Amino acid sequence: MRYPILVANWKMNKTAAETDSFISQLKKSVKKPQATVVICPPFTALQAAHAGLKGTPFFLGAQDVYVLPKGPFTGEISIPMLRELGVKFVIAGHSERRKSFKESDNDINLKVKAACEHGLKPILCIGESWDDRKEGKTNEVVEKQLSAGIESLDEREARKILIAYEPVWAIGTGNNAQPGQAQDVHATIRKALEGAFSKETAKGIPLLYGGSVNPSNIGSYLKEKDIDGALVGGASLDPGEFASVIQNSRMKADARQ
Ligand code: PEP
Numbered sequence: 001m002r003y004p005i006l007v008a009n010w011k012m013n014k015t016a017a018e019t020d021s022f023i024s025q026l027k028k029s030v031k032k033p034q035a036t037v038v039i040c041p042p043f044t045a046l047q048a049a050h051a052g053l054k055g056t057p058f059f060l061g062a063q064d065v066y067v068l069p070k071g072p073f074t075g076e077i078s079i080p081m082l083r084e085l086g087v088k089f090v091i092a093g094h095s096e097r098r099k100s101f102k103e104s105d106n107d108i109n110l111k112v113k114a115a116c117e118h119g120l121k122p123i124l125c126i127g128e129s130w131d132d133r134k135e136g137k138t139n140e141v142v143e144k145q146l147s148a149g150i151e152s153l154d155e156r157e158a159r160k161i162l163i164a165y166e167p168v169w170a171i172g173t174g175n176n177a178q179p180g181q182a183q184d185v186h187a188t189i190r191k192a193l194e195g196a197f198s199k200e201t202a203k204g205i206p207l208l209y210g211g212s213v214n215p216s217n218i219g220s221y222l223k224e225k226d227i228d229g230a231l232v233g234g235a236s237l238d239p240g241e242f243a244s245v246i247q248n249s250r251m252k253a254d255a256r257q
Pocket of ligand 1: 009011166170171172173174210211212213231232233234235
């Protein structure tokens, strides 16, 4: 048995003071999570989150990162800056960054590689739009984003990554993918990973589902063989609701061979 992985993506929500209050409440309601829980606040709240999470089993993540350690890159945040604040994970290639900030597959690959090389675990986000799905292109789109995102990673680096399958049409809409639909895509992702790395490495890469996950549906995703956890947006903003997501998640039987 192993713990599922639950990643809270707060997006552009919560000040440092609000973060402080969220963490105090979460710590009171979840003392021993049966899950690996990662909280990704905005950059300005990382310091508060770091202080609040000290001595707890919760991990800290960032929502984005720049690939170089320092220099003339106005507005960017580097890996050493994140690590100094206790950050262990970083989201790379969220669909909102792909769409609103025109991040390319190549930009995202550089972030994934830099994170692996310099001590962060990247959470590579991939997923199709509604039009892609309607046109029967889901697997094609997801495989393309995956292969571009993991391009030139070696086995050692691959063992540090997580993949989040997030159908764009399910993010923030309440229109979550059915667990079986998500499992089908996760199986495609697992197969593609087996083509890129050893079977052992591919088997160990956590695959998270993201898109309108909430306390009522989390359990049904975690029953699926290739769904190892979830990336949670809206339902991670309220400490009570996120505590319920954690409590309703279940240990995963190691069903994969
Ligand atoms: C996300 O932000 O990655 C996400 C999955 O959001 P939501 O849970 O709100 O759909």
